[in-house]
Amino acid sequence: GNSVTQMEGPVTLSEEAFLTINCTYTATGYPSLFWYVQYPGEGLQLLLKATKADDKGSNKGFEATYRKETTSFHLEKGSVQVSDSAVYFCALLTGGGNKLTFGTGTQLKVEL
């Protein structure tokens, strides 16, 4: 079956530090890959996506590259801000597009 594995949190960083949140997946076929973000008290928001191998999704300074050879979709940001504090979820969607399979989420805390 399909599964997504994310690094355990919480991840605590100082403002302007470099961020990496690891995500690897197992899926049949060729999934689309997503990062969603959940700010405190809010619902999930799409952060970025990639639909095929070697695609790079980017938004708000965040980037992730679809790596088929390593089945990975790691999230990176060069300089985090306090406002980036949230829970980040990696997810995949396989052909047919009926349901997202999520990782367990990684909480990010950014401090001044």
Next chain:
Amino acid sequence: GAGVSQSPSNKVTEKGKDVELRCDPISGHTALYWYRQSLGQGLEFLIYFQGNSAPDKSGLPSDRFSAERTGGSVSTLTIQRTQQEDSAVYLCASSIKGDIQYFGAGTRLSVL
């Protein structure tokens, strides 16, 4: 509407009571999804609607859970004879079929 709307935002109920959770999707979105977010299980898929029919109900945890969608729009998730393990945040999402899923803020259900 501008986004996916869910009501109520919070629901506290006693064990054994029935509850109804409502989701109003983005106008024009034909696909609607229910997920559950709980501490022990992370984010789990419950059910998917395309129009008014539900081709995938595979995530419903027991026959106490049911959902319907009317007029290709509003959906109601019903939990009968609630149990404490039903306590979770219930998230609704909608999409144009197979495309990005947009989430509501969720209903936090607490079963006492």
